[in-house]
Amino acid sequence: MNDVLSFLVTGAVEPPVLDSVDGWWRQHLELARRFSVPADLALAGGFRADRLGFAFASGYHAAHRALFPGLPEDRPTALCATESTGAHPAAIQTRLSREEGPWTLSGEKSFVTLGTSAELLLVVATEGQDAQGRNRLRLVAVDSKRAGVHVAPLPELPFVPEVPHAEVWFEDVRVAPEEVLPGDGYARYLKPFRTVEDSHVHLAVLGWLLQVGRRSGWPDAVREELLALAVMMRGVSLADPAAVATHLALGGALEMTRGALERCEPLWASVDAATRERWERDRRLLGVAGKVRAKRLEAARARLSGGSSEGSSLV
Known part of the structure; x- marks a missing residue:
């Protein structure tokens, strides 16, 4: 993990302009050659994105690599x-x-x-x-x-x-x-995908925010909090997506990320106008599927209170 942490804290903070999905994919492929762990690729892809949409795209595709490791890495x-x-x-x-x-x-x-x-x-x-x-x-x-x-x-x-x-x-x-593909299409792939996607997309968002914060001179304490959240979310992304404990940890990590975003609100005044305006337009992305996440967390809590084992999967 040290490689991606170093990338986040010392890498160049002026991202290249990505004016198309093709441009994003070329950059994503270059990063994939350096970062083999999908979680690290999500963080790096977010950090090198010039907007939230392309950070999301890197997190989404990194989630595919995590859930479908046997697929070719060079095909979107x-x-x-x-x-x-x-x-x-x-x-x-x-x-x-x-x-x-x-x-x-x-x-x-x-x-x-x-x-x-x-x-x-x-x-x-x-x-x-x-x-x-x-x-x-x-x-x-x-x-x-x-x-x-x-x-x-x-x-x-x-x-x-x-x-x-x-x-x-x-x-x-x-x-x-x-x-x-081998295995049950629901239990092995469709059911865990939302969990895998949530962790990897939020890793990409945190990577992007770290780049924005460094470029815009956000306080050290804020950037360090975002970095710590990235480390925590990376750990969640490596856990079993079917386990009750993973859903509880992810719920907590998402809530802590939401709180950090609220505390960052006053700092957007120091961000360049184009990035700030895109953020105001695109932040709705983070609320998509909020009801699904809430139900997943509620189900995990219910299973835990019912005495389910730590590794039990949600129905």
């Missing part, structure tokens, strides 16, 4: 889960089927982050229902240029507009057996 990826009825396991209708011959994938995903720039799509699909009528989910890695894959850009969001989103649909897309 996007997780395709959300459908028109949501991302709950019961809402997934995209189907992976094989009657005769190869596997095929058919269905639609309504909201895919970085979908227009992804080369590899990680698609949550159902194989059908089990005896209790629950969806049996799998995760499939599909090339975005394969025949039958269609990607359509969505309108820009009112915050972090630099981060593109897309609708994606699949029409009888052929899938090789090795492209179906």
